[in-house]
Amino acid sequence: MIAVAERINGMFKDVRKAIQKKDPGPVIELALRQTEQGARYLDINVGTAAADQQAAMRWLVEVVQGACKTPIALDSQKLPVIQAGLEVCDGRPVMINSVSGDAEKLDVYMPLAVQHNASLVALTLNVDGVPQNIEQRVEIAMTIVAKAMEHGLDPTKVFIDPIILPVTVDQKQPLYICEVIKQIKTVLCDPAPSTIVGLSNISQGTSQRPLINRTCLVMLQAYGLDAAIIDVLDTDIMDATITADVLMNRIIYSDSYLKSARM
Amino acid sequence: MALPALKESYAAGVNVVTLGATKEQGGTRSVAYKIGGAKTLPFMSPDGDPGQKALIAMDVLDIEPDWPDVLKAPFGDALRDPAAWAKKCVEEFGADLICVKLDGTDPDGANRSGEDAVATVKAVLGAVGVPIVVWGCGIDVKDNEVLPKVSGAAKGERLLLGPAKQENYKRLAASCIADGHNLICLAPLDINIAKQVNTLVTEMELPADRIVMFQTSGALGYGIEYAYSIQERQRLAALAGDKMMMMPVICDVGYESWRAKEAKTPESEAPEWGPQAQRGPMWEAASAIALVQAGADILRMRHPAAVAAVKRALKGLQG
Numbered sequence: 157m158i159a160v161a162e163r164i165n166g167m168f169k170d171v172r173k174a175i176q177k178k179d180p181g182p183v184i185e186l187a188l189r190q191t192e193q194g195a196r197y198l199d200i201n202v203g204t205a206a207a208d209q210q211a212a213m214r215w216l217v218e219v220v221q222g223a224c225k226t227p228i229a230l231d232s233q234k235l236p237v238i239q240a241g242l243e244v245c246d247g248r249p250v251m252i253n254s255v256s257g258d259a260e261k262l263d264v265y266m267p268l269a270v271q272h273n274a275s276l277v278a279l280t281l282n283v284d285g286v287p288q289n290i291e292q293r294v295e296i297a298m299t300i301v302a303k304a305m306e307h308g309l310d311p312t313k314v315f316i317d318p319i320i321l322p323v324t325v326d327q328k329q330p331l332y333i334c335e336v337i338k339q340i341k342t343v344l345c346d347p348a349p350s351t352i353v354g355l356s357n358i359s360q361g362t363s364q365r366p367l368i369n370r371t372c373l374v375m376l377q378a379y380g381l382d383a384a385i386i387d388v389l390d391t392d393i394m395d396a397t398i399t400a401d402v403l404m405n406r407i408i409y410s411d412s413y414l415k416s417a418r419m
Numbered sequence: 420m421a422l423p424a425l426k427e428s429y430a431a432g433v434n435v436v437t438l439g440a441t442k443e444q445g446g447t448r449s450v451a452y453k454i455g456g457a458k459t460l461p462f463m464s465p466d467g468d469p470g471q472k473a474l475i476a477m478d479v480l481d482i483e484p485d486w487p488d489v490l491k492a493p494f495g496d497a498l499r500d501p502a503a504w505a506k507k508c509v510e511e512f513g514a515d516l517i518c519v520k521l522d523g524t525d526p527d528g529a530n531r532s533g534e535d536a537v538a539t540v541k542a543v544l545g546a547v548g549v550p551i552v553v554w555g556c557g558i559d560v561k562d563n564e565v566l567p568k569v570s571g572a573a574k575g576e577r578l579l580l581g582p583a584k585q586e587n588y589k590r591l592a593a594s595c596i597a598d599g600h601n602l603i604c605l606a607p608l609d610i611n612i613a614k615q616v617n618t619l620v621t622e623m624e625l626p627a628d629r630i631v632m633f634q635t636s637g638a639l640g641y642g643i644e645y646a647y648s649i650q651e652r653q654r655l656a657a658l659a660g661d662k663m664m665m666m667p668v669i670c671d672v673g674y675e676s677w678r679a680k681e682a683k684t685p686e687s688e689a690p691e692w693g694p695q696a697q698r699g700p701m702w703e704a705a706s707a708i709a710l711v712q713a714g715a716d717i718l719r720m721r722h723p724a725a726v727a728a729v730k731r732a733l734k735g736l737q738g
Contacts, residue, residue, distance in 0.1 A: 408611065409611045410611050410613075410615035411611075411615050412619070416618045
């Protein structure tokens with residue numbers, strides 16, 4: 157499972173303060189700690205901390221790149237902010253997070269991903285909103301895959317996000333997401349596109365957030381999930397996801413597997 | 420839309436390990452070799468970088484070996500003199516590396532001392548310019564006494580030293596770190612233990628690119644399929660990015676092949692099997708070719724005719 161570490165986000169107080177004061181210390185520390193804990197990508201989101209979000213994105217990317225070699229995920233809904241991040245990327249693997257499944261938006265983001273050799277997170281939502289069932293999600297996923305082929309983006313570099321809704325909103329949804337992931341991984345194209353979820357949404361408004369998060373993650377892995385945006389500093393969720401990878405024969409067991417999987 | 424080429428691509432690859440150090444690099448070797456580096460399955464160069472070429476290390480023992488006559492014949496009197504034996508292997512038989520096997524230090528055998536082992540290794544280092552592999556007798560207590568002495572005496576030569584095991588790795592890893600050598604990590608046909616030994620040694624801060632894996636080998640007809648499938652699985656894990664599976668692999672083909680009855684039985688006992696002088700080297704060569712196709716980076720071999728056959732095959736496979 158590709159762990160995309162969520163902590164470098166201007167929505168968190170420490171990062172917000174660091175962006176405002178241009179203090180690289182807390183960002184560097186988060187980059188290093190998350191890398192040590194097994195992050196495969198470091199998500200970078202400026203949040204609402206800065207008036208000039210493009211400048212803030214450039215600064216954050218440069219600070220993170222100076223601290224470690226870990227690949228990065230540029231997280232924004234605004235195209236200019238993503239472009240600002242891409243401009244200062246030093247050639248390490250990079251993920252664009254994210255774009256909706258609308259054809260006209262895909263026509264902009266996919267060439268951008270190809271140009272920068274980037275992976276692209278594409279959400280199964282469109283102008284009509286978030287689909288509430290399996291079929292509509294898969295339909296949007298098909299649009300995304302078709303657009304990737306049209307633009308020459310390797311399908312494995314497309315990370316389709318079926319959009320998790322809080323369990324308190326609709327308890328049928330988690331199994332729907334499982335089924336959507338299974339279909340994306342088995343019927344859309346060969347090689348199959350990658351899948352990703354923004355996991356923490358599942359537990360919004362519940363009293364057992366970490367437990368629900370890690371249980372959900374392991375379930376989704378069993379259906380073929382490739383990546384998740386998670387709190388890698390939560391030892392329990394990392395141990396659970398690594399163990400699921402072992403049980404699914406995705407990584408080879410050894411007595412120190414929890415450690416070696418984080419190396 | 421053009422039909423896309425069906426190519427596999429992989430996220431990672433096998434580590435590159437450097438064997439031997441020239442004068443400029445702090446040693447005395449006339450040549451240093453790199454092994455590993457593959458970013459695809461063995462010999463699948465259309466899919467990606469096939470990495471460095473596989474090398475052949477010919478065995479030189481520190482005592483006169485108790486081998487079948489057909490295996491002893493090509494070496495003659497040199498079998499009693501490791502330096503002459505090594506020279507013959509390199510100059511006449513084209514060995515890329517020499518593997519000094521310290522069977523003589525076995526406490527149940529000749530029980531030679533660490534000082535004897537140092538003298539043997541130094542004599543071989545003096546006789547040939549190729550990089551050297553030094554292989555202990557396999558008795559942990561004795562290896563812990565002997566191999567650190569060899570390591571210290573050959574400091575800077577960038578030997579490949581071992582084998583380290585799950586129950587016995589600390590002294591050998593410490594010696595390799597201190598003296599700049601590479602370490603062989605052994606696992607008994609068990610991929611989980613192989614990964615564990617690599618992790619333990621890495622935790623001692625021996626860099627991962629100074630480790631070579633020895634999964635233990637089998638000969639044709641004697642479990643080679645287990646070695647083959649373990650190596651194959653290990654290579655796939657390396658390509659998928661498992662850092663503790665990215666180490667290049669050494670196989671002990673000579674020892675395994677020549678203890679198979681098909682190789683060691685003289686024709687007087689099995690005339691229907693044909694001449695042993697052909698049958699033995701064929702058994703060794705066939706085993707070597709199978710293992711190299713599973714991704715072996717170094718083949719330890721014995722009979723010059725088998726070495727020549729494998730070299731011909733490798734030339735066809737890797738140029």
